[in-house]
Amino acid sequence: MAVTEHDVRHIATLARLGLTADRVPALVAELNGILAHMDVLAKVDTSGVDPVHGVGAGGMRLRADDGEPYPMTRPRESFAPEMRDGFFLVPRLATHADEEEGA
């Protein structure tokens, strides 16, 4: 299987990676170069083999959903770009005003 420029742009969108147009052709070549080596996996007989999802002894342990949050050495404010009323501020995603503008 080989990826096209369209595929690369699509997976970049899924991965939230902004790619400039001039990088796409080189990435198509690089990804196809790598994926060609994966084709061998299609030829392996895996009938009766369970896929491995992890290698830990006995999987993950569960614990009671209680207890104090992990103690941090610095206040939250020290590593948030902006805070207001105890909340982190992130860039605006959409507002009612945007919706009206788009309508």
Place this chain on the structure above:
Amino acid sequence: MSPHDPGSLPVAQLAASVGAGRLGATAAVQASIDRARDVGAGRDGLNAVISSDDEAALRAAEAVDARRGDAGDAAALRLAGVPVLLKDNIATVDLPTTCGSRILEGYVSPFEATAVARLREAGAIVLGKTNMDEFAMGSSTEHSAYGPTLNPIDRTRVPGGSSGGSAAAVAAGVTRIALGSDTGGSVRQPAAFCGVVGVKPTYGRVSRHGLVAFASSLDQIGVLGRTVDDAALGLEVIAGVDPLDATSADVPMPSLRGGLAHVSDGLPLRGLRVGRAKEYFPAGLDARMREQLDAAFALLRVAGAQIVDVSLPHTELAVPVYYVIAPAEASSNLARFDGARYGARRAGAGLREMYEHTRSEGFGAEVTRRILIGTYVLSAGYYDAYYRRAQEVRGLIAQDFSRAFDTVDVLLTPTTPTPAFAIGAVSDPYEMYLNDVFTVTANLAGVPAMSLPIGHVDGLPVGAQIIAPHFGEPAMFRAAYALERALAVEAAA
């Protein structure tokens, strides 16, 4: 280094000397700081250490010395006054944790990795953070936003990667132990290239809490040591179950240092079956690498081990499997570096554009490639062909190991196909991935493996890898101690 230099003392001896008051922790730390300056470990030299705070390290050393004076408990500290370095993807509260990436430049964690907390509790002094391939994706430490690390054995060569800074610093004598992380060979391969010991423990043996995740089903924190005993002590201190990592295993850590004991009949490996897997000795393997390994097998036989031919038939599929699974997990783990949760935010019109600007400006070329591959193999229409299929073949690789370990106790293999290559010599991504051909299998199966130096080719170190069954570190170290001692005896003869 003179014999009186604290830096030349094995870790066990240094800690005992500090604990007993024969040597100050401050003197030990100062010796490491001096050594780092003399060898040029920093950004303008080997570029192995990318952040450090000498004054803080000396203050921590003074605190260890003070504990000895006041409470008298320093004697119980297993790493009293031992300087250590940490790979820069292991969280520390007092130094930045950048993962070798622009996106985390200046980031200081609000909590500390469990492995680091355990080192400090044992009296170790954190000297600094070491360079690495960005987000541990690489085998040469050339893919760091902070520039390449040089191999101290030959500064025109790479130190291996991705824990290249830790390996180079230990090889240059800055510290006797350093922590790294190993997802596909990132502790063992640089250990081999730099001529030091590198251990990847069993998956679950060491807590991953505070290790910035790359591929969570493969990642383990490991130890680089000057000698087998240095590495053993470091691993004993950091191992053990941790409530903050649900995949850490509640399996007691037996002493690894039993291998030091003298054996009355001179056969320290009596009864040990060592496997020679033909897939790790392909026809194309450099003849001089093969000779070094053959010599190591001969030494193990003289030490009492029985050498048994075995086969792990799916070995050649390990690199393709790894380079599906590791990028898939990475594409998910690295989603958090988006400028909102983590990462230096770059402005954009709206949330999506902010994400895209932050990530495209923050990640380097190899990380971008792997996120794209990982996203592709998990996407609708390709999941079954790539990701699910890779998980199935991973099952076959794990099965190979469990069958081999029915007949042998450990395996001995080359760690790498070649010694350290020249900086800039490998530009094709897949050719770089093939450096991991002998190491990724242990991560895929979750078994422990370690590399130790066994000789040289063209003046460059060569490493042998010992692989053991799950939680088989004691047998692995028993073989490693015996091989290291036999090599020393041979060198002295």
